[in-house]
Each structure stands twice: as C-alpha cells, then as structure tokens.
Amino acid sequence: MMASDRMTKKPASPARADAAGPAGKPSRDEAEAAIRTIIRWAGDDPDREGLLDTPARVIRAWEEFGAGYAQDPRDILQRTFEEIAGYDEMVVLRDIGFESHCEHHMLPIIGRAHVAYLPRNRVVGISKLARIVEAFAHRLQIQEKMTAEIADAIQEVLDPFGVAVVIDAEHHCMTTRGVRRKGVSMVTSRMLGAFRKDPTTRREFLAMIGHPHVSVG
C-alpha cells in the first residue's frame, strides 16, 4: 500500500430486519405491505403461492437499490494517495457498468459511466471511482443529476485540475412502457476545469472512451 492519509471509518452497518430505522423510515413490514398493495392493484392475488414471498424479495432488492443513501460518496474518496511522483496525465476509468432507478418511475436505468480526472497532487485508488458511481447510482436518480453529482464529488474532494464524467444509459421507463423506444440511450456529460476549458484535453478523453462527439453543455 502506498502512503495514505485520512482514512475515514465508516459507521457500523445499520441493524437489519425490523429494527426501527431513521425517524420516519417505515418498518420492513410496512414496506412489504406496500408491495402487496401494488400486486393487488395490478390485479393479482398476493396470497397465491408464487407471490407469497415476493414482497420480501422486492424489499430486499430495494435495500440494494437504495444502498447509496447510507453512503457518503465523499467518504469513499477520502483515502487518497498524495505522492504521485510528477504524474500529470489524466486518470481514466471507462465502462463502469451501473444500475440505477429513475426517480420518475422507479424503473431501471442501466448504463455505463466513464470518469476521468487530471490529478493536481492527489490520486485515489481506481476502484474508488467505481464505488462513487455506485454510491450515486444506488438511489432514485435522474441521469443528468447523477452525472453532475459524480463530477462534483470528485472535484470537491480531490481538487484536481479537472474532472470529466460521461454517462450513457438506457432508461427502462422509455424502453418497456410508454413510447417503447428500443435501443435508445441517453448520453450526459459534465466537464469541469481543464476538460471544460481545454478542447485538446476534452478530445483526448472523449476519444479514449470512444465517444468523440459528446457535446459539452
């Protein structure tokens, strides 16, 4: 391990099952009852054999889908490696697969994130960039907001010369219902610092991730 500073301890994982959550958080029983209500609303019988365990499974799945609420993405980045020995090239992690859920329909957003930064004097373990994406993805999201949140968190904690985030994702609320547009993906980007100001840096990044035509808003 290289020199590391400021390790941030994560709080112990929250007690599971029906322990009372944070103020106002419904109990597991209440959450499962809500799923039974949806099953009945859809027209089925939550007491038939195939559906008996469904509410419990759905709520367990949502524990995972909502796990990001218990994580502070800035904590994930706190353990940085300062000695970069003059390394001044961009650090790029591309094709970070993620699953999120849109805040409008609670349906999956499945996509890939590409994250880059230009270190000033701190670098962070590459796996941390993937964990940042996951911490923001495991919440109810809109893609534009998630893109900005990832970039802003990296900028704030690492203070690099610049940050670039591009997300390319398919929204199941578009592909499985409503207009049913198959194979349509949405691309969002957030460019900060050198990636915004310097077209050469930006082009280098976009070429590396195979998205040479992303426009910068």
Ligand SMILES: [Zn+2]
């Ligand atoms: Zn949606």
